[in-house]
Amino acid sequence: MGQQIVILNQPGASGLIGAEAVARAEPDGYTIGGFNDSIMTMVPNLQSKMRWDILKDFEPVSLVATVEWGLIANNQSSFKSAADLIAAAKAAPGKIDYGSGGPGSPQHLAMAMFASAAGISLTHVPYKGATQAATDIAAGQIPVGFQGLGTVATLVRGGQLKLIGVTTEKRLAQFPDVPTVSESGLPGFFFNSWFAILAPAGTPKNIIARLNAEVLKAVVDQDVRRKLEELGFAVRGSSAEELRAMTRDQLAKYERVIKETGIAKE
Secondary structure: OOOOOOOOOOOOHHHHHHHHHHHOOOOOOOOOEEEEHHHHHHHHHHOOOOOOOOOOOEEEEEEEEEEEEEEEEOOOOOOOOHHHHHHHHHHOOOOOEEEEOOOOOHHHHHHHHHHHHHOOOOEEEEOOOHHHHHHHHHOOOOOEEEEEHHHHHHHHHOOOOEEEEEOOOOOOOOOOOOOEOOOOOOOOOOOEEEEEEEEEOOOOHHHHHHHHHHHHHHHOOHHHHHHHHHOOEEEOOOOHHHHHHHHHHHHHHHHHHHHHHOOOOO
8 A cells, every 4th residue: 555554552441442542533534443253243133332333433344364173172171173072071061171262252152052952051251361261272271162263273283172063064175074063062043253454434435445445455465375374264355334244143142142141241
């Protein structure tokens, strides 16, 4: 674009702080946000007091990529599949811990959905981030958890973690020997996450169109695709309206999931 891009990482409050900075920025196209679906559609369903509205305070630009997920276990565990975990949890309700990136995180919601569908009880151990949870699972401190493959693919390939299931509809080409959770213990189970670009509400339509065009140009660049795929992303791209529709649908989906699984709002 002929412009310098400055990345401002603003962690904290499950992404709420960084998102608010984008929502309150001048709508001139010079401040945009890179958000995951947790910030966009999970956290708003878990917070009783939100300082911004994902549908009112932002303009969608484009979906960038999706992330496939997996069920991981430490090498000391006996689990080899989702069915093994379900059987063990039924034999010892509440005795098996799982790690997540924090209350209401995608890791938390994925396992809550899994446990609810399987009719099992597991004990949630929240961490301050997904990477910390994955590291403790690899170290044997926690037996299992769900994680985005972008976070754990290197640990799995390096033999530091076991990938005992993937949450896709079909097996993944990069892990052809790993069964889906659906085929190995919980039919119909599916979970993934996604990353998108948004701008502050009120950003002019011509600027949104320009930003969208640049994202779509980037995601077909072979170097960009290769790098993202190495990190575990499935490269996508979308129109602004497609992203808006996805956001609405996902908000409604997680509202149902949170009610069904009994996860408390903060």
